[in-house]
Amino acid sequence: MNKARLYLVENPYCFSGVRHGYEDSWFSVIGVPFDNTTSFRPGSRFGPASIRLFSAEAEMLSLEDCIDLEKIPISDMGDVAVTFSVEEVLKRVETVCREVREDSKIPVLLGGEHTITLGAARALRPELLVCFDAHFDYRDEYPQGVKTSHATVMRRISEDLCRVVHVGVRATCREEVEYAHGRDFITSRSILRNFSEASSTLRSLVEKAGSIYISIDLDVLDPAYAPGVGNPEACGISTSILLDLLEHSVTDRLVGMDLVELNPVLDYGGSSAAAAVRILFQAIAKSARRKGLV
Numbered sequence: 001m002n003k004a005r006l007y008l009v010e011n012p013y014c015f016s017g018v019r020h021g022y023e024d025s026w027f028s029v030i031g032v033p034f035d036n037t038t039s040f041r042p043g044s045r046f047g048p049a050s051i052r053l054f055s056a057e058a059e060m061l062s063l064e065d066c067i068d069l070e071k072i073p074i075s076d077m078g079d080v081a082v083t084f085s086v087e088e089v090l091k092r093v094e095t096v097c098r099e100v101r102e103d104s105k106i107p108v109l110l111g112g113e114h115t116i117t118l119g120a121a122r123a124l125r126p127e128l129l130v131c132f133d134a135h136f137d138y139r140d141e142y143p144q145g146v147k148t149s150h151a152t153v154m155r156r157i158s159e160d161l162c163r164v165v166h167v168g169v170r171a172t173c174r175e176e177v178e179y180a181h182g183r184d185f186i187t188s189r190s191i192l193r194n195f196s197e198a199s200s201t202l203r204s205l206v207e208k209a210g211s212i213y214i215s216i217d218l219d220v221l222d223p224a225y226a227p228g229v230g231n232p233e234a235c236g237i238s239t240s241i242l243l244d245l246l247e248h249s250v251t252d253r254l255v256g257m258d259l260v261e262l263n264p265v266l267d268y269g270g271s272s273a274a275a276a277v278r279i280l281f282q283a284i285a286k287s288a289r290r291k292g293l294v
């Protein structure tokens with residue numbers, strides 16, 4: 001990693017509280033404290049710091065599958081130095097992700113707002129992007145005249161880069177429903193009504209794809225589980241159901257992941273940060289196992 005280091009600033013806390021060097025790591029965590037296009041309630045720029053803080057206090061052994069996250073080498077590269085320009089931030093995210101991938105590591109991005117996924121997708125070019133989100137983010141412009149924002153990010157990715165499957169979606173508008181017609185999506189209500197059908201639909205899409213990127217917008221969870229998000233939407237899934245769905249989307253072909261839209265300013269008590277940490281720990285542990293590393 002050479003050029004990308006110019007775009008990174010060190011953070012006093014490190015993800016999981018266990019420091020591993022970059023060279024020997026399998027996963028590399030990168031914060032992107034950017035929320036400039038947020039339309040409703042800003043504050044996700046503080047997401048990476050909150051995730052790091054809570055992750056340092058969380059237990060690291062998974063009782064269910066006996067994977068000890070402490071044994072998995074995860075490096076924390078600090079945060080991308082953000083600017084006011086969304087295109088410049090995306091360029092920096094892209095540069096960092098490309099170099100991490102060239103070094104044969106899996107980038108794990110901590111948002112920040114959802115727009116940052118565009119930078120990662122440009123660098124990693126997955127065949128399929130699995131997007132856990134209450135929203136499609138399929139608007140063509142939002143607000144009017146703005147092509148690149150948290151509400152258009154999946155439109156840009158599906159137009160230019162790769163296939164997208166939405167999981168847990170429930171809040172939308174006519175323009176997005178028309179664009180989503182004929183594309184892949186699984187609503188939160190269909191997951192809650194028939195989990196096995198929804199999960200087998202997801203698994204069959206993932207099985208066909210040569211490379212997978214997982215993007216988790218924390219508002220996919222019901223506000224009962226994650227109140228600390230900018231745009232909460234009722235009738236979401238639980239943290240436990242999300243972990244079960246991750247079982248069907250984490251494969252040995254995972255090339256990157258992110259968790260975005262945690263807003264610590266609205267996360268009184270920290271339940272959303274705690275959920276975000278458990279989701280990331282589980283996704284990283286499962287990925288390491290599927291790749292045969294643990």
Ligand code: MN
Pocket residue numbers: 114133135137150217
């Ligand atoms: Mn989103």
Ligand code: MN
Pocket residue numbers: 133134135217219220231261
């Ligand atoms: Mn959302």
